[in-house]
Amino acid sequence: xxxxxxxxxxxxxxxxxxxxxxxxxxxxxxxxxxxxxxxxxxxxxxxxxxxxxxxxxxxxxxxxxxxxxxxxxxxxxxxxxxxxxxxxxxxxxxxxxxxxxxxxxxxxxxxxxxxxxxxxxxxxxxxxxxxxxxxxxxxxxxxxxxxxxxxxxxxxxxxxxxxxxxxxxxxxxxxxxxxxxxxxxxxxxxxxxxxxxxxxxxxxxxxxxxxxxxxxxxxxxxxxxxxxxxxxxxxxxxxxxxxxxxxxxxxxxxxxxxxxxxx
Amino acid sequence: xxxxxxxxxxxxxxxxxxxxxxxxxxxxxxxxxxxxxxxxxxxxxxxxxxxxxxxxxxxxxxxxxxxxxxxxxxxxxxxxxxxxxxxxxxxxxxxxxxxxxxxxxxxxxxxxxxxxxxxxxxxxxxxxxxxxxxxxxxxxxxxxxxxxxxxxxxxxxxxxxxxxxxxxxxxxxxxxxxxxxxxxxxxxxxxxxxxxxxxxxxxxxxxxxxxxxxxxxxxxxxxxxxxxxxxxxxxxxxxxxxxxxxxxxxxxxxxxxxxxxxxxxxxxxxxxxxxxxxxxxxxxxxxxxxxxxxxxxxxxxxxxxxxxxxxxxxxxxxxxxxxxxxxxxxxxxxxxxxxxxxxxxxxxxxxxxxxxxxxxxxxxxxxxxxxxxxxxxxxxxxxxxxxxxxxxxxxxxxxxxxxxxxxxxxxxxxxxxxx
Numbered sequence: 010x011x012x013x014x015x016x017x018x019x020x021x022x023x024x025x026x027x028x029x030x031x032x033x034x035x036x037x038x039x040x041x042x043x044x045x046x047x048x049x050x051x052x053x054x055x056x057x058x059x060x061x062x063x064x065x066x067x068x069x070x071x072x073x074x075x076x077x078x079x080x081x082x083x084x085x086x087x088x089x090x091x092x093x094x095x096x097x098x099x100x101x102x103x104x105x106x107x108x109x110x111x112x113x114x115x116x117x118x119x120x121x122x123x124x125x126x127x128x129x130x131x132x133x134x135x136x137x138x139x140x141x142x143x144x145x146x147x148x149x150x151x152x153x154x155x156x157x158x159x160x161x162x163x164x165x166x167x168x169x170x171x172x173x174x175x176x177x178x179x180x181x182x183x184x185x186x187x188x189x190x191x192x193x194x195x196x197x198x199x200x201x202x203x204x205x206x207x208x209x210x211x212x213x214x215x216x217x218x219x220x221x222x223x224x225x226x227x228x229x230x231x232x233x234x235x236x237x238x239x240x241x242x243x244x245x246x247x248x249x250x251x252x253x254x255x256x257x258x259x260x261x262x263x264x265x266x267x268x269x270x271x272x
Numbered sequence: 273x274x275x276x277x278x279x280x281x282x283x284x285x286x287x288x289x290x291x292x293x294x295x296x297x298x299x300x301x302x303x304x305x306x307x308x309x310x311x312x313x314x315x316x317x318x319x320x321x322x323x324x325x326x327x328x329x330x331x332x333x334x335x336x337x338x339x340x341x342x343x344x345x346x347x348x349x350x351x352x353x354x355x356x357x358x359x360x361x362x363x364x365x366x367x368x369x370x371x372x373x374x375x376x377x378x379x380x381x382x383x384x385x386x387x388x389x390x391x392x393x394x395x396x397x398x399x400x401x402x403x404x405x406x407x408x409x410x411x412x413x414x415x416x417x418x419x420x421x422x423x424x425x426x427x428x429x430x431x432x433x434x435x436x437x438x439x440x441x442x443x444x445x446x447x448x449x450x451x452x453x454x455x456x457x458x459x460x461x462x463x464x465x466x467x468x469x470x471x472x473x474x475x476x477x478x479x480x481x482x483x484x485x486x487x488x489x490x491x492x493x494x495x496x497x498x499x500x501x502x503x504x505x506x507x508x509x510x511x512x513x514x515x516x517x518x519x520x521x522x523x524x525x526x527x528x529x530x531x532x533x534x535x536x537x538x539x540x541x542x543x544x545x546x547x548x549x550x551x552x553x554x555x556x557x558x559x560x561x562x563x564x565x566x567x568x569x570x571x572x573x574x575x576x577x578x579x580x581x582x583x584x585x586x587x588x589x590x591x592x593x594x595x596x597x598x599x600x601x602x603x604x605x606x607x608x609x610x611x612x613x614x615x616x617x618x619x620x621x622x623x624x625x626x627x628x629x630x631x632x633x634x635x636x637x638x639x640x641x642x643x644x645x646x647x648x649x650x651x652x653x654x655x656x657x658x659x660x661x662x663x664x665x666x667x668x669x670x671x672x673x674x675x676x677x678x679x680x681x682x683x684x685x686x687x688x689x690x691x
Contacts (some may be wrong), residue, residue, distance in 0.1 A: 019389065034375055109370045181296060181297065
């Protein structure tokens with residue numbers, strides 16, 4: 010494990026420049042370039058806001074603001090998009106870079122790290138945009154905003170745990186790459202992002218504990234919209250993340266030797 | 273200088289298949305599942321290469337060369353045996369791998385150098401060197417999609433060789449690019465070698481192997497067949513290929529179903545045709561200026577009034593380089609009877625430039641083959657010339673000059689006659 014980390018540390022310059030390159034390449038390809046990083050999730054928010062606001066806006070409790078639903082969506086999406094981007098890109102990262110992996114010897118762990126880096130930068134950009142928009146809608150940040158880095162860190166850790174685990178297996182069992190996007194679709198709708206957690210029937214709520222993304226999403230919503238502290242359960246998310254990360258690191262290390270043979 | 277830079281010991285690589293991939297995964301965590309099939313790509317390969325030595329790796333496609341190289345670079349692990357590498361390995365395998373066409377040459381160079389494991393501050397210092405060596409001018413700051421493949425190769429090579437590695441693997445990659453840059457690449461490779469870099473050269477280009485390598489190994493069917501002098505290994509390799517093509521060679525010789533490049537009425541036929549060196553040994557690789565002979569054994573099957581033997585040496589593009597016949601040399605054979613045989617030996621120095629040449633031969637009754645053509649064979653023999661001993665030159669002809677250079681001290685008068 011420490012070997013993996015020291016290899017990654019030696020390649021930190023490479024990781025940083027790769028993340029930067031991704032942005033540069035995007036900037037060159039389209040006129041708005043990096044702005045799309047923010048515009049795409051906001052467009053998503055706009056779509057949900059238009060389609061669902063009449064149905065769901067009234068269900069938001071404790072906030073008297075006509076833009077409350079939009080703000081709620083921004084907060085939830087910020088968390089979910091970070092999670093999903095890391096999981097999805099880790100899922101195929103080894104396959105996407107197969108030609109490089111086959112020919113050049115470099116620490117493979119750098120690939121998921123580049124994914125984490127660029128997804129985090131994307132997310133920070135989105136959060137900054139949100140922090141610009143939310144006050145206009147009437148939601149002002151308070152000290153609870155300091156929770157945000159913690160929430161982001163946990164989201165990244167959890168997503169990496171899942172992503173690395175699935176991405177490693179996907180090299181050997183390509184069906185995983187097909188199934189997971191569908192699973193993620195379900196997961197999205199089983200997480201209170203476009204609807205408030207309160208509309209889930211009481212009988213079903215006890216199952217929510219099995220969805221480790223919920224405390225994170227709710228945390229983002231609390232911090233950004235309600236100005237309150239994240240819910241309890243972050244510790245449990247942390248435990249899940251650590252367990253997943255350890256398992257996936259172990260899997261990754263065992264699989265590493267044979268990975269190139271099947272790529 | 274005699275410390276080994278690379279030790280390959282009893283190395284083998286098997287690609288294994290499991291009943292299901294889940295079993296493979298289970299095995300990583302200690303479950304004992306047996307693979308359903310094992311496919312050994314290479315096995316029992318052992319050799320060592322000293323510092324500063326250069327080793328040619330020869331073998332047909334699919335012989336296991338790339339697998340061996342992958343294990344030496346470390347992208348794949350050997351199933352059995354050990355590989356010990358002393359120092360950094362740099363591979364010129366597929367130049368330009370990982371380049372992003374949207375980014376500039378400079379950005380891609382930084383990325384590639386990072387991939388090689390160079391720290392950021394060092395890269396910053398090396399970038400001017402890379403830019404200078406690539407010699408692509410303003411293009412260095414243009415997106416790579418605007419590059420020609422030659423320019424991409426220039427950047428890729430410049431990055432790959434900016435730091436001298438302990439072991440440099442050179443694949444076919446160098447065949448791309450213009451002659452000027454290829455020459456520059458070889459110059460750098462030679463400099464590395466003089467500075468103690470071990471070279472591993474994989475090529476089908478016999479002259480590259482001959483000029484750059486001290487030693488060669490031949491891999492066939494995943495086994496190490498031969499380890500020795502490049503010339504010896506190349507000869508063996510060619511014999512190996514010839515053996516595989518044996519059947520076709522024989523049908524040509526026995527005249528069962530003549531091939532397209534052969535024609536003639538057949539009163540006189542070639543029984544054997546060989547290019548031999550001064551010891552009478554058949555050769556296919558010759559060095560510039562080497563004394564060689566073309567030996568033809570001719571069998572007569574019907575009465576022949578006059579017999580003229582002619583040959584033509586062509587370069588790889590089919591352009592005639594030299595041709596003559598026994599009519600011009602005044603050595604016509606007259607009144608031959610069936611059962612007679614004639615042996616012709618044409619001795620000549622191989623005063624050709626490096627490259628591949630073919631020999632066409634003909635048996636006719638006069639100056640041209642248009643009157644009576646007994647047998648005509650195009651591409652009857654192929655040989656390769658490489659320059660190992662002579663000063664570098666270009667072209668298909670070796671015309672050794674004696675160059676005199678006289679120098680006079682200028683006194684401001686540009687047209688002053690030299691003493």
